[in-house]
Amino acid sequence: METAKEVMKHLETTFGKQDCLARQRISSVLFASKMADGTTLDHMMKLNKHFQDFEGFGILFDLNFKIETIFASLSDAYGSFTMNYHMNKVVVKNVFELTNMLVEAKSTLKKSKVVALVIEKSS
Template identity: 70%
Template sequence: MEHLEKTFGKQDHLACQKISSSLFSAKMHDSTTIHDHMMKLTKLFSRLENKGTLFELDFKIEIIFASLPDAYSSFIMNVHMNKVVVNNVSELTNMLIEAESTLKKNKVVSLVTEKSSQGSKNKKIKKRTKKSKKGSTGVKEGGV
């Protein structure tokens, strides 16, 4: 019986170590939605908690923030500077989903603005080159 406890205890420890490693190295990719990323992290937290590892909410929040891409840095800074109270991970998930939709809207607006500003610059350049060609006759002014 002792042998079984030692054997399965080691396996349990290795399982916790693998889950912890996955949790601490988790990074959200551009193709992933915040909802899917948060579900993945929540699943890892619950797997560790089922094995007896308990986390304080503040620690969970910091792990989540560390896993987010740089696009969320202003959101994270706002949470810290305004001392926003987060009661649980699902509340944070809802806040991040709202931030994600805002980020997507801003990204679309900046892409549209960037493309339209490049197009108007090209038109101005073309107009200038046509005018300069019309004005030049190839004869020097001022005579001989």
């Protein structure tokens, strides 16, 4: 490399590839995220960190995309919450508002455990 232009082009090529790999790692972790039982707040903080990491690369996601990604990562216990959210056409301003709703929903989920009674029928 003889000129500054060649050096800059080489650096741009090298670091551009690293950005691509970093975005790929972040997206792999983001889309593979699944909530462990009882970790609502921690899970939401991790997802929000991934969204912020993307924003560091200049990639901005629509709020609806973030919400659907979050819903896809929730445990099955939040199925009724997700259904009610969509049926009632709830509008949130940001991910933090949704986080508060999920934390509150978690406390009501604990209170309203469904008990199923299964009995064997004798003939």
